[in-house]
Structure formats: structure tokens, C-alpha cells
Amino acid sequence: MQVRVLVSLKNGVLDPQAKAIFHALNAHGFESLKGVKLSKEILLDLQEDNADKAYEIAKNMCEELLANVVIEDYNIEIVQ
Numbered sequence: 001m002q003v004r005v006l007v008s009l010k011n012g013v014l015d016p017q018a019k020a021i022f023h024a025l026n027a028h029g030f031e032s033l034k035g036v037k038l039s040k041e042i043l044l045d046l047q048e049d050n051a052d053k054a055y056e057i058a059k060n061m062c063e064e065l066l067a068n069v070v071i072e073d074y075n076i077e078i079v080q
Contacts, residue, residue, distance in 0.1 A: 001048050002079040003058045007067045008039040042066060043079075051078045 009015050015038060022036040044061070048054040058076045067074040 001046050001051065001054045003044040003046060003054055004077040004079050005042040005044065005058055005062060005066060006039045006075045006077075007042065007062070007072050008037055008074075010071055010073050013071045054078060 018036040018038045021038075022033065025033050025036070044058055046054050046057060048057060055076055055078060062074045062076070063069060
């Protein structure tokens with residue numbers, strides 16, 4: 001089963017890379033841009049047929065290693 005995890009900084013945490021992208025896009029004429037938020041996409045291919053079990057495994061991975069839960073949020077999506 002394939003699982004997609006998106007990890008991004010929590011609201012209020014400074015993100016200089018996203019800020020630089022925002023300013024660059026604005027300088028190129030994209031003036032309607034309101035904000036930029038970066039995320040890491042992690043695709044996990046698990047040997048698991050049960051979607052609930054796959055979700056729990058991915059959640060444990062996020063809590064233990066994939067995300068710094070103090071400053072990052074994560075979103076888990078079962079792909080197949």
C-alpha cells in the first residue's frame with residue numbers, strides 16, 4: 001500500500017526559504033500571490049493491505065522520525 005506524507009512547518013514558524021520564493025515570484029509580476037508554504041512529500045510503500053493499519057504505521061513514522069512535531073505538521077494520505 002502506498003502512503004503519501006506531507007510535512008510542513010507549523011503556522012507562525014519562520015520559513016526563510018518560502019519567504020525568498022514569495023519575494024522572487026512577486027518580483028516576477030505575480031502580484032496576486034498572498035503567500036507561499038513549502039512542504040516535503042514523502043512516499044512510503046508499505047507491505048500492508050489494511051488502510052487503517054498503514055495509516056497507523058505512517059503516523060508512528062511521522063511522530064518518531066519524519067516530522068519534528070514541535071515545529072512541523074504532517075498530513076497522511078493513503079494512495080492505494
